[in-house]
Amino acid sequence: MYSQTMLTEKVPIRSIAKALMVIEYLASCQTEVPLSNISSKLKMSKSTVHGILSTLKQYGYIEQSSFTGNYKLGIRFFELGRIVASTWDVRAVSGPYIQKLLERTGETVHLVVLDKGEVLYIDKRESNQSLRIVSEIGSRLPAHCTGVGKVLLAYLPKLEMQRIITTKGLPQYTKNTITDPLKLEEELKAIRERGYAYDIEEIMENLSCIAAPIFDYSGKAIAAISISGPSTRFTAVRLEEIKPILIETAAEISTSLGYRR
Incomplete structure (x- = not known):
């Protein structure tokens, strides 16, 4: 779901496609993940991944551990999931x-x-x-x-x-x-x-x-x-x-x- 082929298709906004790949990868891991692992797995530069994570974190979609510095999906996804399920x-x-x-x-x-x-x-x-x-x-x-x-x-x-x-x-x-x-x-x-x-x-x-x-x-x-x-x-x-x-x-x-x- 987060393969590099996603970016070779005709995607109007590549930055959004990359952000979705990061989200899908974190969802598949089901645990905290270091930035280096995300960068390596998705074949993106660390600076690109860091920018995506920082933006998502600002809006509550990503959480970063204060102990390890690793990343995981944030509570906002849970909140949205409940809203979608209720509809x-x-x-x-x-x-x-x-x-x-x-x-x-x-x-x-x-x-x-x-x-x-x-x-x-x-x-x-x-x-x-x-x-x-x-x-x-x-x-x-x-x-x-x-x-x-x-x-x-x-x-x-x-x-x-x-x-x-x-x-x-x-x-x-x-x-x-x-x-x-x-x-x-x-x-x-x-x-x-x-x-x-x-x-x-x-x-x-x-x-x-x-x-x-x-x-x-x-x-x-x-x-x-x-x-x-x-x-x-x-x-x-x-x-x-x-x-x-x-x-x-x-x-x-x-x-x-x-x-x-």
């Missing part, structure tokens, strides 16, 4: 993407979060096909028997996931509902490994879906999206057709929220 509303960011997903697949799309151990539906784009899904924004469903719920459980810390299962229980809704905690944990492990989840008539007869997680800038799965439809239409072939489109959309939303794999 990233997952529903607002996801809106255009899930609308595009509806248009590409022609199937109902849901956006959900995990709240108090349950799935909370925060957005929906509905299919105009004859067989549609009856669901409402603001409604809640159990996590253990929905595709979106299983995805979000799968990416929780193990103890938190187990606490939800213990607290909420695993009530049976259909013959396909997983009611054994050990079997559910095995299913969640498989979901983590492949990156998506299925719900084949686990909460309602003749209802199937496929779901994928949405990650924020910290790498936390903060939401999930799903494509749902009647099982008569959601055959194995149909699920395979829409799977890559769903995964691609979830990845695009995650990137827009600052997630970097």
Whole structure:
């Protein structure tokens, strides 16, 4: 990210490009760094690097140790990060993407979060096909028997996931509902490994879906999206057709929220 090639590209203001290289390098080090190391690594003169550091330090973006004289990123980056994070509303960011997903697949799309151990539906784009899904924004469903719920459980810390299962229980809704905690944990492990989840008539007869997680800038799965439809239409072939489109959309939303794999 801080390679010399950045300066060989057509950059309107080279001094800004150099300052960004210094910032990226310090961020990658995650510790205090002497000026000589920065100069050597980035192949810049010490005077140039010192000038950049002095300017950034003046505005609070760089801190210099009073003991070693080494440099590290300043508190201003933390303050700005909090401001940026607060403006990233997952529903607002996801809106255009899930609308595009509806248009590409022609199937109902849901956006959900995990709240108090349950799935909370925060957005929906509905299919105009004859067989549609009856669901409402603001409604809640159990996590253990929905595709979106299983995805979000799968990416929780193990103890938190187990606490939800213990607290909420695993009530049976259909013959396909997983009611054994050990079997559910095995299913969640498989979901983590492949990156998506299925719900084949686990909460309602003749209802199937496929779901994928949405990650924020910290790498936390903060939401999930799903494509749902009647099982008569959601055959194995149909699920395979829409799977890559769903995964691609979830990845695009995650990137827009600052997630970097």
